[in-house]
Amino acid sequence: MTELLTAAQMRAIEAAAIASGEVTGLELMERAGRGVVAAIFEEWPELAPSWGPAPKPPEYFLQNDEQGLHRAVVLCGPGNNGGDGFVVARLLKETGWDVEVFLYGDAEKLPPDARVNYVRWVEIGGVQSFEFGDDVMGPDDLTLVVDAFFGTGLVRPLEGFGSLFLSFAEERASRFPYTKIVSVDLPSAVCADSGRPIVSESFVGLPEIAAFPVTHAHLTVTFHKAKRGHYLSDGPICCGRLRFVDIGLDDFDQRVDVGQQKPALILTHERWPQYPSLPKKQGHKYSHGHALILSGGVGKGGAARLAARGALRVGAGAVTVGCPPAALIENAAQLNAIMLWNVKDVAALTDILADDRINALCLGPGMGVSDESRGLVEAGLKSGRAIVLDADALTLIGRDAPLFAMLHDRCVLTPHAGEFARLFPDIADKLAAPATKGPAYSKVDATCEAAKRAGCVVLFKGPDTVIADLSGRCSINASVYERSAPWLATAGSGDVLAGFITGLLARGFGPMQAAESGAWLQTECALSFGPGLIAEDLPEELPKVFRALGL
Ligand SMILES: NC(=O)C1=CN([C@@H]2O[C@H](COP(=O)(O)OP(=O)(O)OC[C@H]3O[C@@H](n4cnc5c(N)ncnc54)[C@H](OP(=O)(O)O)[C@@H]3O)[C@@H](O)[C@H]2O)[C@@H](O)CC1
Numbered sequence: 001m002t003e004l005l006t007a008a009q010m011r012a013i014e015a016a017a018i019a020s021g022e023v024t025g026l027e028l029m030e031r032a033g034r035g036v037v038a039a040i041f042e043e044w045p046e047l048a049p050s051w052g053p054a055p056k057p058p059e060y061f062l063q064n065d066e067q068g069l070h071r072a073v074v075l076c077g078p079g080n081n082g083g084d085g086f087v088v089a090r091l092l093k094e095t096g097w098d099v100e101v102f103l104y105g106d107a108e109k110l111p112p113d114a115r116v117n118y119v120r121w122v123e124i125g126g127v128q129s130f131e132f133g134d135d136v137m138g139p140d141d142l143t144l145v146v147d148a149f150f151g152t153g154l155v156r157p158l159e160g161f162g163s164l165f166l167s168f169a170e171e172r173a174s175r176f177p178y179t180k181i182v183s184v185d186l187p188s189a190v191c192a193d194s195g196r197p198i199v200s201e202s203f204v205g206l207p208e209i210a211a212f213p214v215t216h217a218h219l220t221v222t223f224h225k226a227k228r229g230h231y232l233s234d235g236p237i238c239c240g241r242l243r244f245v246d247i248g249l250d251d252f253d254q255r256v257d258v259g260q261q262k263p264a265l266i267l268t269h270e271r272w273p274q275y276p277s278l279p280k281k282q283g284h285k286y287s288h289g290h291a292l293i294l295s296g297g298v299g300k301g302g303a304a305r306l307a308a309r310g311a312l313r314v315g316a317g318a319v320t321v322g323c324p325p326a327a328l329i330e331n332a333a334q335l336n337a338i339m340l341w342n343v344k345d346v347a348a349l350t351d352i353l354a355d356d357r358i359n360a361l362c363l364g365p366g367m368g369v370s371d372e373s374r375g376l377v378e379a380g381l382k383s384g385r386a387i388v389l390d391a392d393a394l395t396l397i398g399r400d401a402p403l404f405a406m407l408h409d410r411c412v413l414t415p416h417a418g419e420f421a422r423l424f425p426d427i428a429d430k431l432a433a434p435a436t437k438g439p440a441y442s443k444v445d446a447t448c449e450a451a452k453r454a455g456c457v458v459l460f461k462g463p464d465t466v467i468a469d470l471s472g473r474c475s476i477n478a479s480v481y482e483r484s485a486p487w488l489a490t491a492g493s494g495d496v497l498a499g500f501i502t503g504l505l506a507r508g509f510g511p512m513q514a515a516e517s518g519a520w521l522q523t524e525c526a527l528s529f530g531p532g533l534i535a536e537d538l539p540e541e542l543p544k545v546f547r548a549l550g551l
């Protein structure tokens with residue numbers, strides 16, 4: 001699983017499968033619903049029939065007479081996501097569960113496959129109607145809420161009782177940990193392409209997630225492949241955990257024209273072997289490249305030293321920190337394997353860059369935003385070297401159009417959200433604007449647009465780090481779900497990332513591969529180290545990560 005699909009791409013794959021005559025929509029829906037039920041039982045084996053009689057919930061949950069009988073509320077929407085919900089309801093009922101179903105929409109207008117499953121359901125169970133003031137979740141012994149309101153078809157905000165239902169479910173699950181929420185395909189209200197909740201105009205101006213009822217599921221079960229929204233923005237928080245169900249569409253991926261849009265790739269272990277191999281082959285230190293990291297003045301060298309350590313550990317043959325004369329002693333006191341040069345001004349940098357063994361630069365961390373720093377960035381860009389621009393260098397190019405225009409295809413920009421907004425204010429505005437209809441503008445869209453405009457690789461940081469180049473290739477290093485490492489939000493971790501990328505550029509990686517690999521390794525180091533991590537720990541963890549990769 002390496003490709004993330006948009007809703008349109010998923011629909012195209014499904015349509016190709018049905019058009020082939022090898023499978024019907026109804027069969028796909030049955031597989032989807034069965035998969036959801038199987039995933040629920042795998043996630044919570046104590047709910048599975050094979051477990052034996054249902055365990056007795058704590059006394060205070062028991063308000064009905066059917067002690068030990070599991071109870072589910074299934075929320076079905078007006079489309080095929082709702083159709084999946086009817087399948088789930090039927091299968092749970094067949095397993096002996098007590099199931100209540102609510103329909104958000106008109107049964108007469110259900111699409112054909114969903115309608116068939118609605119009819120199958122009403123043969124064995126009822127569809128509840130909703131009166132304002134009802135507690136639709138019923139007694140407190142509720143085991144499961146199945147959210148099958150909307151999946152890939154969400155195009156506008158949920159209104160009226162649809163949104164009320166989601167808040168009822170949220171409220172119930174927050175009061176009773178015993179109650180689990182399972183979203184079918186996607187948490188309803190979350191856009192499949194962007195991971196952003198689709199909000200009503202009336203909520204505009206309020207913080208999205210606080211203002212709008214959105215499901216925070218314990219488990220989301222999706223079909224075939226992950227959608228972008230499972231990994232971007234609020235998607236992962238709303239999905240809880242993510243499970244996949246194979247509904248037999250693998251053969252159709254290659255048969256569809258997914259349009260101009262390339263699939264976004266998620267960086268996973270499986271993709272790792274596709275990178276150029278990291279182990280050093282024969283050669284002397286300069287055959288593994290020489291990275292130059294420019295530092296700020298006195299007391300401002302920490303960021304560059306962190307980056308330099310990252311570049312050296314990731315395998316650059318030689319790494320040098322360049323700093324103004326006044327900062328030489330401070331840096332000399334802290335560096336050993338990393339060399340130190342006096343870069344007193346732009347002329348000094350230009351002289352140094354006459355040595356073509358220096359094949360990768362890192363400019364920005366701790367550098368300051370003075371005119372002198374601007375001159376250094378200009379000289380670095382003019383040199384045509386592979387170059388990482390981070391931190392202050394991003395501020396400088398963001399406010400200086402001629403400098404921005406010098407960016408070239410060997411550059412890697414590594415902005416966090418604030419720096420991204422300074423560099424690409426109009427793009428950042430589009431991303432920050434409330435998502436009032438789907439598919440909403442996503443971090444993938446924003447990063448691809450930025451890379452195109454800048455003419456180079458852009459790595460837009462965060463738990464959902466998106467990396468794009470000007471050709472439209474795009475990857476996501478998602479530090480979410482089992483790769484969640486929130487302790488990476490620590491001062492200096494971005495400097496180390498800039499160093500990793502610079503070191504990989506020095507090793508001869510292309511800009512896109514260097515950025516992808518650097519981001520992936522940063523998360524692997526954080527996971528390997530665990531909580532308590534500070535930026536200094538990241539480079540020191542690399543040998544362990546490499547050993548685990550068998551390098
Ligand atoms: N693709 C596959 O291979 C498979 C897909 N499967 C399942 O189908 C799901 C996709 O089904 P779907 O296309 O019918 O979309 P779904 O999310 O049910 O929305 C339904 C319709 O509701 C409408 N609508 C939108 N927003 C609204 C709102 N806020 N309030 C009110 N109405 C709103 C909008 O129609 P509109 O009103 O705009 O005409 C929309 O089309 C997918 O997530 C998966 O669960 C599986 O069965 C097996 C294989």
Ligand SMILES: Nc1ncnc2c1ncn2[C@@H]1O[C@H](COP(=O)(O)OP(=O)(O)O)[C@@H](O)[C@H]1O
Binds near residue numbers: 416479488522
């Ligand atoms: N919650 C999080 N989960 C995973 N990674 C994170 C999270 N928050 C930040 N990061 C990562 O940590 C790094 C922080 O970089 P940055 O904001 O530039 O910090 P600094 O300037 O202090 O080095 C980035 O690589 C970013 O992707």
Ligand SMILES: [K+]
Binds near residue numbers: 148151184185187188
């Ligand atoms: K759903």
